[in-house]
Amino acid sequence: MLLSPLPQVKLKEEQTLVFTIPIFDPLPPQYYIRAISDRWLAAEAVCAISFQHLILPEHHPPHTELLDLQPLPITALKSPRYELLYKFTHFNPVQTQVFHTLYHSDHNVLLGAPTGSGKTVAAELAIFRVFNEYPNAKVRESVLQ
Numbered sequence: 731m732l733l734s735p736l737p738q739v740k741l742k743e744e745q746t747l748v749f750t751i752p753i754f755d756p757l758p759p760q761y762y763i764r765a766i767s768d769r770w771l772a773a774e775a776v777c778a779i780s781f782q783h784l785i786l787p788e789h790h791p792p793h794t795e796l797l798d799l800q801p802l803p804i805t806a807l808k809s810p811r812y813e814l815l816y817k818f819t820h821f822n823p824v825q826t827q828v829f830h831t832l833y834h835s836d837h838n839v840l841l842g843a844p845t846g847s848g849k850t851v852a853a854e855l856a857i858f859r860v861f862n863e864y865p866n867a868k869v870r871e872s873v874l875q
Contacts (some may be wrong), residue, residue, distance in 0.1 A: 738781050763778075801821060824841075
């Protein structure tokens, strides 16, 4: 880390540096942070940061593994009107895995998947859930016509 020269007015004032330091496993007992100026001789500071009482957040897996499930047929929608919207007979693996949560529950879902993996159809499943829960809504009739 390099410190840029400070105006003479600021030389006597305390300076604050803000930066991010990566932490790797296994966790060392402490890190030494050294800040050195590339413009001023002997302008450096060393700070020891102890990890003795550090509490890290829980480790969460980066993603949910795609399960090896049998493809779910579109008849799982149990609605001929919805089934007619699709030219395929079975949902793909991503859609099969999220089907129950999107179509049968009110849980929030964050679905991150590559382009072309069926996220739009998954979103439609959530929309169908709303249509099923509020069958008399006027919006539904205009969308399905």
